[in-house]
Amino acid sequence: MTYKKRLLLLMFIDSVIVSFSIYMSHFFLNPYVKVFDVSILTSSIVLLVTHHLFSSVFGLYKRVWRYASMEELRGIFFVVTLSIVVAASVQAIVFQTVFERALTVTWMLHIILIGGVRFAWKYYKTYGIRLFPAKREVTATVEEPENRTLIIGAGSAGRMLARQMKETQAVDCDLVGFVDDDFTMHHLKVSGLPVLGSIHYLEQVVEAYEVNHIVIAVPSAERERIKEIVEKAQVVCRNVQILPMIEDIALGNVSVNQVRDVSIEDLLGRDPIELDMDSISDTLTDQTILVTGAGGSIGSEICRQVAKFKPKHLILLGHGENSIYTIEMELRQTYQDDFDIITEIADVQDADRMMNVMEKHQPHVVYHAAAHKHVPLMERNPQEAIKNNVMGTKNVAEAADAHGVGNFVMVSTDKAVNPTSVMGASKRMAEMVVQHMDSKSRTRFVAVRFGNVLGSRGSVIPLFKKQIQNGGPVTVTHPEMNRYFMTIPEASRLVIQAGSLARGGEIFVLDMGEPVKIVDLAENLIKLSGYSVDEIGVEFTGLRPGEKMYEELLGEDEVHEEQVWPKIYVGKSVEPNVNSVLDCIDQLEDFDSSLLRERVLGIAHGRVFEDEELAVVK
Template sequence: LAVWFASLNLPAARRHVGNLEEVSQAVFMLDMFATILLLAGLRMVVRLYHEEFRTEEAGRLKRLLIVGAGNAGEALLREIHRMPVAEYEVVGFIDDDPAKRGTLIHGLPVLGTVGQLPDICEARNIEEIAIAMPSATHQQRRRVIQVFDEGTNIRFRTVPSITDIASGRLRVSQIRDVGINDLLGREVVQLDEDMIEAFLKDKVILVTGAGGSIGSEMCRQVCKYGPRNLVLVEQAENPLFYIERELRRQFSSVNLAAVICDITDSVRVGQVFETYRPQVVIHAAAHKHVPLMELNPGEAVKNNILGTKTVADAAAEFGSTNFVMISTDKAVNPTSIMGSSKRIAEMYIQNLSMTSRTQYVTVRFGNVLGSDGSVVPIFKKQIAEGGPLTVTHPEMKRYFMTIPEASQLVLQAATMGKGGEIFVLDMGEPVKIVDLAKELITLSGFRPGEDIEIVFTGPRPGEKLFEELSIEGEDMQRTHHPKISVWKNIPMDREGLLAGIEDILRAAHTQDRELIVSKIKSLVPEYIGNGAAAQ
């Protein structure tokens, strides 16, 4: 356009420029056409070069199928075509919308539906699948994997968020491997940010178990709301070192105190509370590994019962306003030392709320994805070693939640408490562990049962096939948050509870398993403590 405009105006300008009047007007027109042809030709040469380069490289390109023929899929295709160096050969699209079947998007066809993926991929030698459905539910993403019921060597990829698509910021470099969180994770949790900020801002917050999976995430979430001080309490020095370093880097404005402390040591706990005077205590420290605690019952009792009692008593003594204990679905109808010890801790917290000005609440939830020593990291390690994957029972199911979601909902529940409540988080639907194993194998590019075996080892001591989130007869009520329910019962009489706890703690020092189990049953009669798995 600039060349055209300049060429048209040059004849008029030649009257004002010396020696140009003698130049024929035809020369200017020829110059215009020649310049336009040269510029267009240069662009054409560059384009033909890239097309020829792509053709020559086609034998080495990864054959890619895009699931989702909407805006995200079309944007992904355009971005792939813009790449200066070809990496993918896009074969076509997959979409469940029947109206799109057979249509063309930039010359590439919509080949079929998600249910037809295995046949289409086999027929067209697909190497990678890009899930271009940023607003899809986790169930919809999971279905893309599950249609390959016998597994596949195809690599599964996914695009970033819908906001990146809408803003035009999508880049091929942002496409990442599909992870287990994409399949089992949950929708973004909605929080009442104002309530949480009022609960935490400008206050002294103390988190026990600060180096653990839940405790460290609780610290990250707390820092977002501007506490005056955050006290990190942890027995293990290395995890404490790493979380403190991370928080200092990410939240430089927050005052941090890293404290090595055994929560069963009442003198040391008292020193910590006297020094920092926390207003809000988040108690995440616990022994949680079921089979290991079956082998070390005394340690489970001391850490989970005595440790909770020690920290909770200190909160009352030093005037903390709020105390939040993290509990587990394994405390419901427990079949393990770990679960029963957490149930007794729940009972103590409820009882203490009756006699203290501190508001004590418990938040109960199931497994979290990716926590230390949990099933997902174990499976990933077994896959890296070539298998087999060990699953205890083909019917074993567990509830799963992401660590950030659990931590956010704990804070939300804490703002609702008046004292004595047990809040229960909505965990969604339970997932079969064997299905989880198959999906992780598939996501890793292997075929379950062929490339990597799955071996059933039988339930371990203390394990249940199905976890429960509430005890039969509990009067569960919904709160104003759709993912949080609440239960408040009449606590056991204080003298009887304290006497029972003292008996259990004395038994714990003997490490006599049978004695410990019998003492636990006196407080938790529903506990099935025979050391064998129970359904």
């Protein structure tokens, strides 16, 4: 039905109700009243005109009555009351009297009938033509809904979810009720569904009501609490879903009924990092920003986060044309003409090319995310780790210095602390280059250090998922191995926040909570995939070359207890031994793999090599 037809229909229905109400009010008080009495006709005309006028003012005809609530009822109350007040005023002026009892009865009938028609329509659109909701009967011939659904959380989000699940006919589920820790709701009904108890009794509720689907609807709860609820739910039910974050609902990014499967990020038990939007906006808005490694997991997310601040130019620099093309198309589709998106296919190992790019674009901020990061591969290819991670960082940093870049932010890793691998050592050497550049440049050079990134390329999560899809087993190196974990958006936000906090020479670190055992991560992922650990299995394969049992975020000589921003620490600056780094780069081709590995680990641990030790045999 078009808007015009709908408007005319509502006005016609309301006109009938207004006329009927004022006549019936007089009829109740005097059964022999004349229909065409002057007072009745005058009052009817005044009420009709004012009702339509006030309905337009209060938007009564623009309401979607299928989703009518107390707000719509309040609108009806104001429209009817104001119409009656105007009618009473006209009666007092024209007839020198006010028919109080008739107007009172008219007011009541008016509200009951106007509201009744609208809410009857809501009931019809929700439940069809049934006068009463059909009772659930278990018979051999009636197909039952696939899911017996329990909602955890009877607050506003849970109520909205329940209402939308009822109204969405495509949802094949039978809502059995809520569980909520608010004891004042227990044994009562919310949105027509019983609150069956607290989360503490979840197992008993699931068993008693044959629940096979749980939706967690507590989007505003702290992450630690959500983690506890998820773990309890997974114990008693395989099919567990969760409502999106409250900020995503509030910003309109998702709807309250867009439940999703529980992800491994929900089990981190840590609230996301909050950004200082003002300082970041000052750094990025209307500026030229360059991101190296822009096609990678971290680099591409940095681009997405930077794009929200509307830079003037965003330069996507990367070596792989396919990945750069992918992030370019994504950003163009989202932001269109909001700012210039420029792509540069280039290798950070090419010093002349880096100089050309910096000279061409004159960026204000550089986020350096290009790097080799896979530990076992770099153990087998140490020369490539040094070329890309150390020499590449040196090339980009020197180009940034030469062309007056304001801030240079390097993406580092916790593996750079007391490194046992070539990859970790190469990142520590890159940090040393950055700290050295800061000591002699007007550009502010900083590094950002974080742990393992969930879902990034080469991380354990994609590997575990593939192993689970293939039927297992999931391979874990050691039962006691643990790591710090964070999400890709968290890592990228830290990098961006560090750029705005930079004073020069710092190493920023995110407070990532407690480290997570890899075996626990594997078992949780198995459960999230709908299997039991016994079905898939976990196999321990032993530590790989270069791997550490435990990771650290700061060395003993770098520890600084004060936070510079909530959940962000900065390490104390340590004077880098950059000469050994530069000598290693210059003589890179003279080292064989084993000797190079020994040399870079020594440099990363602060060892000073004497002149005679630099003599090597090709």
